[in-house]
Amino acid sequence: xxxxxxxxxxxxxxxxxxxxxxxxxxxxxxxxxxxxxxxxxxxxxxxxxxxxxxxxxxxxxxxxxxxxxxxxxxxxxxxxxxxxxxxxxxxxxxxxxxxxxxxxxxxxxxxxxxxxxxxxxxxxxxxxxxxxxxxxxxxxxxxxxxxxxxxxxxxxxxxxxxxxxxxxxxxxxxxxxxxxxxxxxxxxxxxxxxxxxxxxxxxxxxxxxxxxxxxxxxxxxxxxxxxxxxxxxxxxxxxxxxxxxxxxxxxxxxxxxxxxxxxxxxxxxxxxxxxxxxxxxxxxxxxxxxxxxxxxxxxxxxxxxxxxxxxxxxxxxxxxxxxxxxxxxxxxxxxxxxxxxxxxxxxxxxxxxxxxxxxxxxxxxxxxxxxxxx
Amino acid sequence: xxxxxxxxxxxxxxxxxxxxxxxxxxxxxxxxxxxxxxxxxxxxxxxxxxxxxxxxxxxxxxxxxxxxxxxxxxxxxxxxxxxxxxxxxxxxxxxxxxxxxxxxxxxxxxxxxxxxxxxxxxxxxxxxxxxxxxxxxxxxxxxxxxxxxxxxxxxxxxxxxxxxxxxxxxxxxxxxxxxxxxxxxxxxxxxxxxxxxxxxxxxxxxxxxxxxxxxxxxxxxxxxxxxxxxxxxxxxxxxxxxxxxxxxxxxxxxxxxxxxxxxxxxxxxxxxxxxxxxxxxxxxxxxxxxxxxxxxxxxxxxxxxxxxxxxxxxxxxxxxxxxxxxxxxxxxxxxxxxx
Numbered sequence: 001x002x003x004x005x006x007x008x009x010x011x012x013x014x015x016x017x018x019x020x021x022x023x024x025x026x027x028x029x030x031x032x033x034x035x036x037x038x039x040x041x042x043x044x045x046x047x048x049x050x051x052x053x054x055x056x057x058x059x060x061x062x063x064x065x066x067x068x069x070x071x072x073x074x075x076x077x078x079x080x081x082x083x084x085x086x087x088x089x090x091x092x093x094x095x096x097x098x099x100x101x102x103x104x105x106x107x108x109x110x111x112x113x114x115x116x117x118x119x120x121x122x123x124x125x126x127x128x129x130x131x132x133x134x135x136x137x138x139x140x141x142x143x144x145x146x147x148x149x150x151x152x153x154x155x156x157x158x159x160x161x162x163x164x165x166x167x168x169x170x171x172x173x174x175x176x177x178x179x180x181x182x183x184x185x186x187x188x189x190x191x192x193x194x195x196x197x198x199x200x201x202x203x204x205x206x207x208x209x210x211x212x213x214x215x216x217x218x219x220x221x222x223x224x225x226x227x228x229x230x231x232x233x234x235x236x237x238x239x240x241x242x243x244x245x246x247x248x249x250x251x252x253x254x255x256x257x258x259x260x261x262x263x264x265x266x267x268x269x270x271x272x273x274x275x276x277x278x279x280x281x282x283x284x285x286x287x288x289x290x291x292x293x294x295x296x297x298x299x300x301x302x303x304x305x306x307x308x309x310x311x312x313x314x315x316x317x318x319x320x321x322x323x324x325x326x327x328x329x330x331x332x333x334x335x336x337x338x339x340x341x342x343x344x345x346x347x348x349x350x351x352x353x354x355x356x357x358x359x360x361x362x363x364x365x366x367x368x369x370x371x372x373x374x
Numbered sequence: 375x376x377x378x379x380x381x382x383x384x385x386x387x388x389x390x391x392x393x394x395x396x397x398x399x400x401x402x403x404x405x406x407x408x409x410x411x412x413x414x415x416x417x418x419x420x421x422x423x424x425x426x427x428x429x430x431x432x433x434x435x436x437x438x439x440x441x442x443x444x445x446x447x448x449x450x451x452x453x454x455x456x457x458x459x460x461x462x463x464x465x466x467x468x469x470x471x472x473x474x475x476x477x478x479x480x481x482x483x484x485x486x487x488x489x490x491x492x493x494x495x496x497x498x499x500x501x502x503x504x505x506x507x508x509x510x511x512x513x514x515x516x517x518x519x520x521x522x523x524x525x526x527x528x529x530x531x532x533x534x535x536x537x538x539x540x541x542x543x544x545x546x547x548x549x550x551x552x553x554x555x556x557x558x559x560x561x562x563x564x565x566x567x568x569x570x571x572x573x574x575x576x577x578x579x580x581x582x583x584x585x586x587x588x589x590x591x592x593x594x595x596x597x598x599x600x601x602x603x604x605x606x607x608x609x610x611x612x613x614x615x616x617x618x619x620x621x622x623x624x625x626x627x628x629x630x631x632x633x634x635x636x637x638x639x640x641x642x643x644x645x646x647x648x649x650x651x652x653x654x655x656x657x658x659x660x661x662x663x664x665x666x667x668x669x670x671x672x673x674x675x676x677x678x679x680x681x682x683x684x685x686x687x688x689x690x691x692x693x694x695x696x697x698x699x700x701x702x703x704x705x706x707x708x709x710x711x712x713x
Contacts, residue, residue: 008632016694016695017695051699052640056697125564125637231695232695367699
């Protein structure tokens with residue numbers, strides 16, 4: 001791939017420009033919201049951008065932004081890390097993973113600890129890299145840790161399909177892939193959830209299309225706007241949600257039309273369907289949810305690392321960790337007593353402090369809680 | 375439950391962030407400490423009868439050893455020269471120690487040493503002592519280099535961090551992050567092609583000309599590991615004032631920005647090897663910028679912010695969208711073996 005250095009920064013600059021952002025701020029203020037509203041940004045990418053561009057500092061007091069369950073590393077339960085650690089401990093197994101997961105604490109330490117103790121844990125940028133790793137090291141079993149939502153699931157599906165076509169049998173996937181609509185249903189159907197509007201994940205929607213989120217606006221009466229990830233996207237989405245609230249309607253609107261289409265990405269949806277089946281899966285903070293996970297289809301069992309017999313010790317969420325409440329939008333990271341004290345990105349207690357998309361990591365990196373070594 | 379690893383060195387302990395700082399202070403400085411070491415400057419200022427010296431040392435493990443815009447040899451000389459120069463010293467003498475892996479192609483060693491010689495000569499320093507060790511295959515990765523350096527203090531006007539006051543300007547001598555991105559992209563597992571060249575360069579001459587002409591420079595640091603963010607945090611942590619940086623003023627090459635967008639890096643966290651961050655008295659800022667810009671290595675110099683009365687000990691950044699937030703050192707392992 002060759003990057004064109006000219007165009008991307010120019011586009012991004014206009015999406016971050018203070019004039020454009022201020023214009024949307026004035027439009028939001030002119031709506032004269034009569035009460036304080038709580039808007040949930042579902043996606044961890046949104047959370048990171050909100051903190052990165054200090055939108056909390058810019059927005060009027062009536063708008064409260066709360067983070068949702070859309071950070072893949074954060075919602076991955078501890079037992080998955082423990083399972084990955086057990087696999088990494090096997091001889092001839094190399095675990096390939098996205099970088100963030102390496103530092104997530106399981107019951108017996110993290111994959112970074114396992115690596116420091118000699119386990120073969122490699123950080124890759126895509127699942128396709130892990131397939132190549134397997135192709136080049138036939139004596140090793142390469143286990144790719146498949147976490148993420150629909151956005152990642154389709155890339156893993158494509159890489160897996162490629163491995164199967166090439167008959168690369170020393171490539172396995174340990175899947176904890178998740179799908180968003182069922183989790184949002186559970187989250188938003190709970191009593192006194194207190195969410196007035198949803199900023200829907202732009203990249204998940206790019207894959208799934210808008211249809212799977214219609215029930216939220218129709219049945220739960222919560223306004224939804226699909227948003228991009230730049231400050232201007234977010235300001236426009238917050239304006240659109242506020243406008244729906246003022247007009248007392250709830251629809252699914254698409255602010256991210258430059259990328260997300262109503263029908264989604266049909267090729268990506270096809271790849272996911274060919275390789276995976278919906279299963280019940282565990283979410284940190286939300287518990288086990290029917291049909292909210294994706295596992296390899298039974299006919300591809302040979303590529304499923306879950307078939308490998310290992311002992312996964314039972315572990316419990318660390319004492320005092322409130323990631324669950326943070327992922328349900330019930331607690332701001334700033335309100336967690338461990339924030340910046342016992343829990344920092346270098347000594348994370350919970351997963352929300354690990355991932356760059358985690359609400360706690362964003363609040364820490366860009367907020368006033370940094371326990372700088374002074 | 376084991377929350378973090380207190381028993382082994384992790385890659386994060388070398389990344390230029392909080393973990394590294396903590397490890398250095400607790401494990402290394404605590405048992406060795408003295409007034410000079412405790413300052414944890416880029417070098418140590420030593421006074422002998424009739425002469426002030428600055429002494430520093432640095433090790434280099436960059437991977438790959440040859441990257442766009444430089445190589446391990448050039449980097450090993452520049453890194454130590456720059457540490458001396460930002461301490462306000464004229465770099466004079468360097469040592470060169472090599473740890474070589476059995477099987478290292480002699481051709482690569484020749485090339486790197488040639489590069490050491492070329493860079494040292496251009497910068498007017500001499501390599502006056504050295505050492506080599508060879509370890510069995512697999513016990514190091516090709517070649518590791520250590521250089522130590524001695525510089526004569528001061529070159530031109532001296533520095534005085536104690537004189538920093540609100541209103542002072544923060545200058546950076548050129549676009550940031552080039553070195554980190556050049557090294558990252560040259561790693562074989564990166565599926566990008568860019569034109570980014572490392573900014574790796576010896577800064578002694580440019581810094582010397584600034585210090586000879588301007589008495590208004592109070593503090594300097596070269597933003598290597600941990601990038602501009604680490605250098606600014608380090609500066610702020612020792613002040614009873616704050617720092618306010620204007621994000622749109624920070625110079626970053628368009629291609630570096632693009633790669634950062636794709637990989638999720640913030641340019642302020644990326645290592646430079648040929649840039650300097652300066653605190654300059656408000657009245658002298660424009661003239662100092664002119665001097666920097668007149669030098670080939672300082673053409674892209676900009677004023678990126680100032681020292682403020684409010685926010686003692688912290689760095690705040692005014693983002694391009696108009697919000698203000700904190701700026702911190704990067705946490706964890708960003709890019710191992712960047713220098």
